[in-house]
Amino acid sequence: MYTLHYDSPLGGILLAADEAGLTGLWFEGEKYFANILGPEQQERETPALQRTKRWLDVYFSGREPDFTPPLHPVGSPFRRAVWELLLQIPYGQTTTYGALAQQLAAKQGKTRMSAQAVGGAVGHNEISIIIPCHRVVGTSGSLTGYAGGIEKKVRLLQLEHVDMSRFFVPTKGTAI
Template sequence: MITTTYHSPLGEIVLAADARGLRGLWFADQKHFGSTLTGSEVEFDMTRGTFPQGVIVDDGESCEEIRGCDAVSGERPMHAGSPKNVAAVAVLERVWAWLNAYFAGQDPRWTPPLHVEGTDFQHAVWVALLSVPYGETVTYGELARMVGERMGCTAATAGMQVSPRAVGAAVGRNPISIIVPCHRVVGADGSLTGYAGGIERKRYLLELESEGKLA
């Protein structure tokens, strides 16, 4: 797994990916930061297209410069000695491009490859979050009904069989902020409650999407 840092209008965002997909996206100071990190990751500089010189990766190969990391221009193909590195950096490229579009006020309308580990219930919650449209919000109760239906409950009983409190706990543990849009979940009265990245960031993201939806 490798990491990189994205400089957003809301502060630094740390991205972690492996060959299968994005493993984590956190604001540097948010709760549960780095929940999927092992401590052995190597950081990749997306702006320069390089790993730190002389660093040894987990497959025993020296980290080398990887060219063609500009996901927007697509001018050059990527080159690296380790296929594992190429695949993971390609994931980060797509996430980088997604974030560029998002913070420019656009709905990216696609999802980069994700590789998220969690319980079956957490996965059900995170998949339900992905279905909440850009520029819209749901309450914890509404999300609980969505999760219940996804888990096989009937539409009439889904909200009673899945606890909004349990859903809220899974939302708070979401390791891929913004892309898996936990910021779109609000209180029953529409209030901005509980966001690992902080309420002000949540307000910014919702306002950004509201403006982008009207554009």
């Protein structure tokens, strides 16, 4: 496992990759910071980490990157299925936990799926920003559930020029 630090306009970010691709992207101090990293890691700029840094440079310049670095998310089949849906949310757009639950249920041939279970998988996304969990909001417009903190979620959505007029920050309770 290889790691690299990246200084973003929103604070420090730790990147992690193995030989297959990017396994982690965490804001320093976020809720599940580096929780998949074992004690054995080297700070080294691998090709996957170089591409990730380039992607982040483009993204934080306010433009949509036209490439994706190699990704290697580590998680259960359910979580990986949810993360695949996250990758389909277009830049500058949002969706809800409920809509993701409906998509996943349809994809798996089920009549329904728990939005809370989907929310748990979204919240445990180890590759934030690139797997865009910040684009998921509550049905009511609540900007809820971002492990990096609600203020970073707001800034990421603003960077993507999302119309923020229909959203609000909850006063209590969800990963603030």
